[in-house]
Amino acid sequence: MHELSIVDAMIKQVEREVRESGHDGHVVHLDIVIGRLSGVNVDSVRFAFDLLSPDTLLEQSDLRITESKAVCLCEACESRTEIDDFVAACPACGSEKITFEGGQDLFLDSIELVD
């Protein structure tokens, strides 16, 4: 459940960003990106967010999560296939001579404050 410390760090980071922007409004929307291969579970992030956001600038905020895809590169058929999880073989030709690219993201995209 490392998502708890990730969300805790995220909430502190959002509050800092809001403070540094010179505004003090409540956060309405929060957009974050979590890579499919990052090892961070989206449901656990939502659970941790519900647990940790009360009494912060993010209480009742709409947390919008974009899950960035990863690519499976195949040495045998030279294909690039979008994947949602680590795979054991190339989805196109079945070869095991594959490597992975992307899907490791974990970032804060944007914060929308009440006007």
Add this chain to the structure above:
Amino acid sequence: MKIIVAKKILKANDQLAEENRARFNQANVLVVNLLGSPGCGKTTLLEALLAKLDGRAAPAVIEGDLASSIDAERIEKLGVPVVQINTDGACHLDATMVAAACAEIDLDKIDLLIIENVGNLVCTAGFDLGEHLRIVILSVSEGDDKVPKYPTIFHKSDALVVTKTDLLPYSNFSVDRVITDMNRLAPKARILQISALTGEGVETLADWLANQCRRDGG
């Protein structure tokens, strides 16, 4: 009003990890983050490794556990400087904890720092501590299917050590399967097979780390 941030969520941890790494580089200390599940033999491997360094590197150890100082006491018996971190329930170490532990270690007197992370194949993967090498351990008794089942941690490791190889004759563990899976997830990673109990393979790991220390000017 919208603020575009586009920054990593663990930026605070990553920044501190970079500061740790800069400190380690300045002191010419090679830092290893040792990962693996509870009971895979991290501390036993560490004891065997420290004994085999034979003065080729001056080591220190940071032990991470939820509670107790059992591991630190084991390392202390070998005469190696050791600091125990208790995470009080947290399932992984982070860069802040390592920075605090380093205040207890004289970095100028060592050239190899091994950080034994909390036993966990999931949560430890996402936290950079400022290390140079990540070594993940998989013991024979855990089964040969763990690499594809916990892909993130293996994908992010520089080396895999298969431990408890003395148990191979009594199990259906396929080292070939692990090697195939690891080559796919981390093609550049080194794969070593070790039995800390019999000592087989420990020398190879000790040689490798001692040479890395020298390369880093440590």
